[in-house]
Amino acid sequence: MSILAAFVVPHPPLLVPEVGRGEEKEIHATTAAYEEVARQIAVLHPETVVLLSPHAPAYGDYFQFTNGSAASGSFEAFGAPKVKLEAALDEELIQKLSELCQAQDLPGGTLGGRQKALDHGTLVPLYFIQPKNPHLRLVRIALSGLPLEEHYRLGMLIAKATKATGRSVVVVASGDLSHKLTAQGPYGFAEEGPIFDRQVTQALAQGDFYALLKLDRNFTAAAAECGLRSILILAGALDRQNVEAKLLSYEGPFGVGYAVASFYPGEANPQRAFLQQKLSEETQRLDSLRMAEDPFIALARYALETKVRKGETPALPPLLPPSLTQVRAGVFVSLKLFGELRGCIGTISPVTASLGEEILRNAVLSGTEDPRFSPVTPRELPLLVYSVDVLGPPEPISGLAELDPLRYGVIVRHRGRSGLLLPDLPGVTTAKEQVAIALRKAGIDPQSSYGLERFEVVRHT
Structure with missing residues (x-):
């Protein structure tokens, strides 16, 4: 039947x-x-x-x-x-x-x-x-x-x-x-x-x-x-x-x-x-965008695709620009599938020898070890949209008045716990919302005496 x-x-x-x-x-x-x-x-x-x-x-x-x-x-x-x-x-x-x-x-x-x-x-x-x-x-x-x-x-x-x-x-x-x-x-x-x-x-x-x-x-x-x-x-x-x-x-x-x-x-x-039609249109759109992606995005894509398809984290490829090999910084790599978050892992401060290695590491973790999502599958790889946020050094601030959710990300800290929220996120329009989300992510009581830091990012999309 x-x-x-x-x-x-x-x-x-x-x-x-x-x-x-x-x-x-x-x-x-x-x-x-x-x-x-x-x-x-x-x-x-x-x-x-x-x-x-x-x-x-x-x-x-x-x-x-x-x-x-x-x-x-x-x-x-x-x-x-x-x-x-x-x-x-x-x-x-x-x-x-x-x-x-x-x-x-x-x-x-x-x-x-x-x-x-x-x-x-x-x-x-x-x-x-x-x-x-x-x-x-x-x-x-x-x-x-x-x-x-x-x-x-x-x-x-x-x-x-x-x-x-x-x-x-x-x-x-x-x-x-x-x-x-x-x-x-x-x-x-x-x-x-x-x-x-x-x-x-x-x-x-x-x-x-x-x-x-x-x-x-x-x-x-x-x-x-x-x-x-x-x-x-x-x-x-x-x-x-x-x-x-x-x-x-x-x-x-x-x-x-x-x-x-x-x-x-x-x-x-x-x-x-209809699904076949939607996937075809989305794949064509993303293929055209990839022709113009910068080395930061290309490196994140290379890292995750190698991991998912071959089961191994690749080494840093040759001929990368100095901005990826001679600089150290914290990095967040975010993945989206059809406009919805599919993974995001990052480091507040660098844990590797170069920005390029930081991107390699965090791109793989975003696609395979974000606890909110199952690991990315080979079927999803052509449809993923990547963004790479390179974090500037954090600086302590005294209150919400020194935040701007479009310009600054925020870090909250209390008794060994910390939570971070990147700037310029859809739906986050006030510093109060930004801090509340960061506190919730860290499991910090909003009534506690937590510390605040802000940072700027360079976002590659």
């Missing part, structure tokens, strides 16, 4: 009357659309629902699949403890999907199941779907901090696992849209919020998944969305197929966008291989 249909749904708990206590009437169009989704699923009579939830326990670098024979949960956290749901888990499909992730070098599986209780991102869809489909088995998948493209790729593996197991499946992408639609809403207003919702609902109505894959990360973060990654997993599950798309409803009366949409797969269409 195969994927029969896919649906985008929101998950405000107040849709459940026992939680909403009348407030659900303010989003009656969403309720009606949800009931239509449940009816359509009942007509399809699938064996399994693959449910993608932004609120399942998640990891930054791993897709966690809930495992076991069954899972349950309640709306106790929302004042309705008597509303409880339970679903049998599709263990065979979960196992096959885990195997495919391992084979395809995508970090996902059943490891690290910290909390098996069903979250509200799962419970709200089940509340509507399960009464009309009582024997439906469940695969619950948590989102991750991995790039949007990796979420799309997971969707492609869901389609393969479905086919391999012979399951008949519906995919449900649980997720709200922007949380910043109005000043009166619980999260306030951002001008990106309504724009994001308009662009996403238009893409959903047209089945234009590529438009979603191309959304700028800073823009989506400013819109405070939660459902985009769920939707992109759904999109990947329908890769290379025509789809019949329909936007069933959209509302946002509480300052949060709620969209319901349906997608029915049609004939195969290689023109809708």
Whole structure:
């Protein structure tokens, strides 16, 4: 069998009357659309629902699949403890999907199941779907901090696992849209919020998944969305197929966008291989940029690519400029994949004999030993963007007034602990934010009597 249909749904708990206590009437169009989704699923009579939830326990670098024979949960956290749901888990499909992730070098599986209780991102869809489909088995998948493209790729593996197991499946992408639609809403207003919702609902109505894959990360973060990654997993599950798309409803009366949409797969269409198209365009763009990269970036790339492909850290190559062989300095090497951080390791003061060796060392460590990320794979190498920050000597300062987050990086120190934050980082606009992040990184209590230092950098990108 195969994927029969896919649906985008929101998950405000107040849709459940026992939680909403009348407030659900303010989003009656969403309720009606949800009931239509449940009816359509009942007509399809699938064996399994693959449910993608932004609120399942998640990891930054791993897709966690809930495992076991069954899972349950309640709306106790929302004042309705008597509303409880339970679903049998599709263990065979979960196992096959885990195997495919391992084979395809995508970090996902059943490891690290910290909390098996069903979250509200799962419970709200089940509340509507399960009464009309009582024997439906469940695969619950948590989102991750991995790039949007990796979420799309997971969707492609869901389609393969479905086919391999012979399951008949519906995919449900649980997720709200922007949380910043109005000043009166619980999260306030951002001008990106309504724009994001308009662009996403238009893409959903047209089945234009590529438009979603191309959304700028800073823009989506400013819109405070939660459902985009769920939707992109759904999109990947329908890769290379025509789809019949329909936007069933959209509302946002509480300052949060709620969209319901349906997608029915049609004939195969290689023109809708959206991830392949995105990777091709990104590779071409980066290839053209590399023609002009300076020796600092070229050296960082050479170091990591040699390590990943050959398993060895290279020696310093010959014919480097004196600025790399006759100077010593602390260096941070940062890696980005599709605009998102993929690794960053550095030294405040030099630990090697030259700046070139410092770059070699830290480039390898950034790609292989940053504890926040799994090691870089050969598949990722052509898509990485490097930056090299050469640190000037730090100088003590007496307070925030002597900082400028665009010009200076900051070092905080307290009782043998230290934390560093580079200058000119996206989203860090004040000295107060800069110091708070550095303290958090170092595990230093903000109320302690910590020391401050500032430094300048020369950034190579």
